[in-house]
Amino acid sequence: MTVWSIDARSGERRRGFPTTGAEEVELACRRADALLPRLEEAGPQGRAALLEAMADALDHRVDALVAAADAETALGVGRLTGEVARTSGQLRLFAEVLREGAFLDVRLDAADSVRPDLRRMNIPVGVVGVFSASNFPFAFSVGGGDTASALAAGCPVIVKAHSLHPETSELTLAALREGARTAGLPAEVVQLVHGREAGTALVTHPLVRAVGFTGSIPAGRLLYDLAKSRPEPIPFYGELGSLNPLIVTPGAAARRTEEIAAGLVASVTLGAGQFCVKPGLVLAPRGDALVEAMARHFAELGPQVLLGDGIRESFEAGAGEREALPGLRVAASGRTGGDREVTARLLTGHVSALAASELLLEECFGPMTVVLAYDDEEELLHALAATPGNLTATLHSEPEEEKLAARLMAVMRARAGRLVFDAYPTGVAVGWAQQHGGPYPATTEPSTTSVGTAAIFRFLRPVVYQNCPTHLLPEALRDDNPWRLPRRVNGELTLP
C-alpha cells in the first residue's frame, strides 16, 4: 500500500510512501522501548541539548521543509515559515523546562517517629504514540508539541504521519534525527509510521504507554475508544473538535462594530478557516450593523484551497447542510474559484435555531462562521450554555457591562479552557501560562494542555521512594540537591 503526497492546489500525485506494516510497527515499538533508558541516562541536561539540536536542524532546513509543506497543504510560504519557527521555538522552550527542573515535582518528607522517609519525583511513562494534525504540518506534527513534550519527559516517540503531508513528515523526521545524532543520542528516539492501520496498531500496542492526538471527532473518538478498551488502558490526549463561541455584548456591538467585524472575519478565515480555534459560532445582539459589516469583508475574500480533497468535501457538505437549516441564511459569500477551491461563507440566523438542530453546535472546518442573534441576556446565556466543550470562548464587552460579563464568564469558564477578552481566539502563544484544552469534545482529558510548558506533565508519572538507602537514591532526590531543583521539602516549596 502507498500513501501519496498530493499537491493540494493541483490534486496531482507528487511522490509515494509505503504504508508501515504490522511487523514494522512491532519492531518500532520494541526499538522505542529499548531506548527508554538512553533518554533517561541523558538526564534533563542531555535531553535539553537534544531538543535544541533538533530545533537547530529544523531551522537549517526551513526552505526545503516549507516547500514540501506548501505543496502538500497550500497553507502558503509565509504562514509555514512562521510555523517552522514556532516549532523550533517550542523545542527550545522545553529545553528551558528541563533545565529549570520543576517538571520533576520533587517532594521530600523526612522520617519522624511514626512516618517513613518519602521522596517523590516524576518519571517518564514510556513509549508515546503521536498522531499528526492535518492543519499544522509542523507545530502539531512530527516535531510538534506532542513530540517535544514527550521527548522532554524522557519518552521515545513514534509518530503516525498525517496522510495529507507524508513528505513534510519524512523531511521533518530527517531533521529531528540529524539533531539526535548531533546531541549524541540514537536517531530512533523519534520514529515515523504511515497509514491508518499502523496508527491503530500503535494505539493498541502493549509497549505504547500514552497517545497524543490532534484531529477530528470521529477519528479521535475511534482511537480513544481503542486506547480505553485495551486490557491495560492508556491515557489518550486527544484534541478533537471545538466550536469556539465568540460573544459580542450589546455595548461592544454598538461601539466597536467595524473593528469587531474586521477582526472576526480575519480570525474566521485565517489559514482558510482550518484552525482548531476558529470562532465557529458568534452570538451577537439583534440588529443588522455587525452582520452587514462582516458581510462586506466576506465579499472581498478570494476563493480558498483547503488542505485536501476529503477536507474540501466535508466543508462543502457541512456548509451546505447548515445553509439548508430553517431560519438560517447566507449573509455573504466570498468570490468563487475553480473546482479545487471553496467559497468563504457567512451564515446568520437567530439563537432559536440552536434548538432546531444539533448541527450548529458542531465544528465545521473551513472558511465559514455562523452569527446568531439574541434578543436579551437570558437568550444569550442560554445559547452559550448549550455549546459543548470548547478550546476557547471569547467575550467582547464594554466596561459598563461588568455585571453581564461576570455572568457570561461563569458559563464560558465551564465550557472552555481559554477565555479570550476583546480579541480573537486564533493564535495560540506557546509559553509557560498557556492552556490549550477544554471539556470534551475539545479535548479528551480536559485537565491537561497540548500547548505550553505544562504539556510535559501528560507524559510523566510520579514514583515515591520510601526509606531508600542513600547509595541507591536517584540524584534528583538527594538531600544535597545536586541538580539545583525547586523542591517541596516537608510540605514547604523551596527554590534552589
Next chain:
Amino acid sequence: MTVWSIDARSGERRRGFPTTGAEEVELACRRADALLPRLEEAGPQGRAALLEAMADALDHRVDALVAAADAETALGVGRLTGEVARTSGQLRLFAEVLREGAFLDVRLDAADSVRPDLRRMNIPVGVVGVFSASNFPFAFSVGGGDTASALAAGCPVIVKAHSLHPETSELTLAALREGARTAGLPAEVVQLVHGREAGTALVTHPLVRAVGFTGSIPAGRLLYDLAKSRPEPIPFYGELGSLNPLIVTPGAAARRTEEIAAGLVASVTLGAGQFCVKPGLVLAPRGDALVEAMARHFAELGPQVLLGDGIRESFEAGAGEREALPGLRVAASGRTGGDREVTARLLTGHVSALAASELLLEECFGPMTVVLAYDDEEELLHALAATPGNLTATLHSEPEEEKLAARLMAVMRARAGRLVFDAYPTGVAVGWAQQHGGPYPATTEPSTTSVGTAAIFRFLRPVVYQNCPTHLLPEALRDDNPWRLPRRVNGELTLP
C-alpha cells in the same frame, strides 16, 4: 430494595437502609451541581474551614463511628480508632493545602510585542462521584481521601456507600454535614447513595464530572468502561488491585532471616490481609530458612473474621485454587476457627510456577501470601518483570548488593508507584510526598495519586484568561497577589 447492615462476626442483620432510586440520584446530581458556586465563593480559606469543621465533627463522634464500623467490618476498635484519626488528619492536611495555595498552579505570562497577557489557574472540575472501599470504612470511604481532596478542590461530592458498612456511612455523613453547617455551608456539599444501581447511575450522569473509586478489578473495570463510553467521557480514578511484590535478595535472606520473616508475616496479615498494599508475592532465594521462619509465625496466627460473606467466599475460593496449582504447596496454616472465620495460609513454590498460571499474578484479598524461590538473578528479574502494575514494590537487600539492587529498582520502578526499601508496604503515610497509585491494574490513571496532598489535582482543571480586563480578573490572578500564592511569573517560580 434494602441494603442491610450485617454484623461481620455473627452474620446477623443489624438494620436496613433503602437503596437510592434513579430519581433520587438525579435530584442529588442537580443539587450537587447547584452547590458548585457556593464552594467556589467560599474560596480556599472557606473550604479550609469546612474541612477542619468536618474533621472536628468526626473526632467528636469517634466512639459511635468506631462502634458501628467494628460491628460491620470486624476490623477491631484499635485499628478503627486509628483510622478515624487518620481520616480527620487527612481533612486537616487538605486545609493546609488550601491555605498554601500552590494547588491553584497560578501562571502569569505578561504581554509583549507579539504575545497576549495570559493568566492561568486551576478550577474545580464539577460534581465528583466517590465509591467507598470495603476495607477502609473511614479513610477511603464517605469522609476519606477522595471526598477530602474533591471538596478541597471545590467539587461537591456524592458518595456511593459500600454495602458492607451502610450504617458507618450514614453516621459519617451526619458528622460531615454537622461540619458543613458549622462552617456556614450547605450540608448537601456531601450526599450519600446506597445500592449498585445508584452507583451505576452516578458514573453515567452528565453532571458528574469525575469519579474516585477503590475496590476490586471486576467492579472497577466495569465502572471504568462505563465512564469512558459515555457520550462525554470523564476521568475515572480507580484503585483496582495490586500484587505488591516483595523481593528478598540472597544477602538479606541470609543476614536478616528472622527479622524479615516476622515483619513480612505481620504485614501480610495486618487487617486480616485485607489491605490493598498487602505483599501478595514474595520472591526469595532458594533455601528453606526464610520460609521455615515465616511458617513458624503463620502457625501462631488465630482464625480471622473477614469483612463480609462475599469477601470470605472469594478468599476461600482464591486460596483453594492457588493451593491446587502444580508446584505449589501449603508451607503453613494458622489455627482453624468457626464457619465464619478463615485460616491464614502461607504458600510456597518456585518462580517457574508463574509461567504455568496467571493466577499467581492476581491479587488474593485476605490473610495469605505466596513465596516463590528463585535460583539466580536472571530468574528473579524475569519473575519481577512478569508482575502486572502494582501500588508498591519492596526490596530487602544488603549494601554490598548495590549492583543487583540497581537492576531490580529499574524493573520495580516500571511496575509500581511506591518503592519500599528494607521495610513493608502496609501503612501508607498521608503527607505531601506520598504516591498511592501505579500502572494498571493498580490504578486506572497511574499519573495520579489517591493518598497525599497531590490527590487534589485529580479534581481540578486549568483555565487561562487571555487579555482579561483587570476589573473582571479572579482575585487569584491579580498582579498584586492578594491571596499571597506561590506563582510562576514569566516562567519563573516565585514564592509569596
